[in-house]
Amino acid sequence: MFLRLFLRDAWTIAAKDLHSELRTKDAWNASIAFSVVILLLFSFSFDPSSDQVREFSGGLLWMTYAFAGALVLNRSFAREVQNDCLDALIASPVSSAALFIGKALANFAMLFAVELVSLPVFVLFYNLAWGAAQVGPMLLVLALGTWALTVIGTLFSALTVNLRLRELMLPTLVYPMMIPALIAAMTLTTDLLAGQPLGIGIRFLVAFDIIFTVLAVVFVDTVLVG
Amino acid sequence: MREKIIIGLAIFAGGLLAWNMNTIFTALPDELNQGAIYRIIYFHVPANILGMLGFGLGMLLSIGYLVTKDLRYDALAASVTEVSLVFASIGLATGSIWARIIWGVWWAWDVRLTSWLVCWLIFGGYLMLRRAIDEPIQRARFAAVVSVLGSVNAYISYMSIKWWNTQHPQPVLTIRDGGGMAPGMEAPIYWNLLALACFSAILVMVRMRQESFAREIDTLRRMAHAQ
Numbered sequence: 001m002f003l004r005l006f007l008r009d010a011w012t013i014a015a016k017d018l019h020s021e022l023r024t025k026d027a028w029n030a031s032i033a034f035s036v037v038i039l040l041l042f043s044f045s046f047d048p049s050s051d052q053v054r055e056f057s058g059g060l061l062w063m064t065y066a067f068a069g070a071l072v073l074n075r076s077f078a079r080e081v082q083n084d085c086l087d088a089l090i091a092s093p094v095s096s097a098a099l100f101i102g103k104a105l106a107n108f109a110m111l112f113a114v115e116l117v118s119l120p121v122f123v124l125f126y127n128l129a130w131g132a133a134q135v136g137p138m139l140l141v142l143a144l145g146t147w148a149l150t151v152i153g154t155l156f157s158a159l160t161v162n163l164r165l166r167e168l169m170l171p172t173l174v175y176p177m178m179i180p181a182l183i184a185a186m187t188l189t190t191d192l193l194a195g196q197p198l199g200i201g202i203r204f205l206v207a208f209d210i211i212f213t214v215l216a217v218v219f220v221d222t223v224l225v226g
Numbered sequence: 227m228r229e230k231i232i233i234g235l236a237i238f239a240g241g242l243l244a245w246n247m248n249t250i251f252t253a254l255p256d257e258l259n260q261g262a263i264y265r266i267i268y269f270h271v272p273a274n275i276l277g278m279l280g281f282g283l284g285m286l287l288s289i290g291y292l293v294t295k296d297l298r299y300d301a302l303a304a305s306v307t308e309v310s311l312v313f314a315s316i317g318l319a320t321g322s323i324w325a326r327i328i329w330g331v332w333w334a335w336d337v338r339l340t341s342w343l344v345c346w347l348i349f350g351g352y353l354m355l356r357r358a359i360d361e362p363i364q365r366a367r368f369a370a371v372v373s374v375l376g377s378v379n380a381y382i383s384y385m386s387i388k389w390w391n392t393q394h395p396q397p398v399l400t401i402r403d404g405g406g407m408a409p410g411m412e413a414p415i416y417w418n419l420l421a422l423a424c425f426s427a428i429l430v431m432v433r434m435r436q437e438s439f440a441r442e443i444d445t446l447r448r449m450a451h452a453q
Binding site for chain 2: 152165169173179180215
């Protein structure tokens with residue numbers, strides 16, 4: 001019963017966020033444009049046609065996602081500041097944990113959509129081999145890695161929303177926190193693009209996701225309400 | 227009273243350190259493979275142990291604040307984390323010097339080094355976050371959350387030499403299933419650890435005094451504004 005209510009609340013928040021995003025498409029457009037720009041910028045720092053690209057392609061891809069994702073995640077709570085919407089959300093009967101999970105789900109959906117658009121662009125631009133057998137594992141790595149970015153990004157978006165140095169503090173705190181998950185996702189992606197099976201890193205990624213989701217759900221009430 | 231404790235601890239730690247330095251530099255022979263540079267372990271290992279324990283202690287104190295809402299826990303957590311960051315910096319710097327001699331490079335991107343650098347950045351961010359928030363209760367709350375999340379990374383760093391094959395040496399201390407050191411060479415590490423722990427206690431006490439002054443000044447300023 002409690003779980004059903006919780007999921008219903010979370011879904012309401014997620015649907016609200018996705019609706020408002022679909023109406024304006026602000027973060028979505030900016031994030032896709034930005035990810036293509038980063039992919040373009042990377043191509044100037046090395047020879048994009050060399051075979052070596054395959055060896056660090058996972059790194060490039062996740063750097064792009066981490067930077068483009070920040071645009072989506074930054075706005076998650078910041079958009080609620082106008083008209084005191086955040087206070088209204090906190091005062092509503094929705095629990096902080098459901099609010100957080102709802103926001104995280106909406107962010108996850110948006111980020112995942114951005115990734116699905118920029119992934120073919122990346123494969124195309126950098127001339128990477130792409131087999132049907134890699135699609136499934138690749139989607140799994142994308143989902144797990146994106147959830148790690150989303151959970152940390154959403155929690156810190158809530159934490160920094162009212163700070164006077166928000167734009168400076170958010171990247172300073174978020175990126176170091178994401179690094180372990182990013183390393184695992186990068187290594188797994190590089191392996192997949194080189195045609196190798198999923199390594200042990202997937203277990204690390206799952207553990208990271210679980211630990212940080214639990215911590216975020218436990219602490220979000222402290223961050224939002226006190 | 228606090229003054230006397232600080233002075234007493236300083237005399238004890240200084241004496242212990244001087245005696246131990248004498249052992250390290252004059253009594254102990256050079257190591258067979260590494261030569262004289264191995265002596266850096268007597269600073270590298272204790273500094274990193276204190277850094278890591280300090281981050282862990284900071285996490286416990288942060289949880290203490292969240293449970294009790296007592297700002298003294300927050301002040302103590304901030305002081306401990308700040309001092310630990312200094313020791314983590316010493317650990318990183320001494321490790322880098324050792325690596326230059328033994329590996330031929332200042333830095334190797336293996337899991338242990340990278341994860342410890344990540345920790346350093348996270349707790350550096352923790353201190354920056356504290357400076358960015360003026361309201362004491364909000365600052366305590368947010369800092370506590372960052373401290374707990376950051377400690378997960380400190381634990382990853384601690385376990386990294388077991389979980390992955392790292393270029394960083396495996397444990398050498400017998401208290402952590404190591405036991406790779408010759409008898410007589412290991413004891414000075416613990417003595418240095420004790421001496422540096424006393425120094426860190428002194429720094430925490432001084433820092434705590436500053437925190438309580440800062441809180442008093444803040445209260446007075448608020449009272450002045452309220453009138």
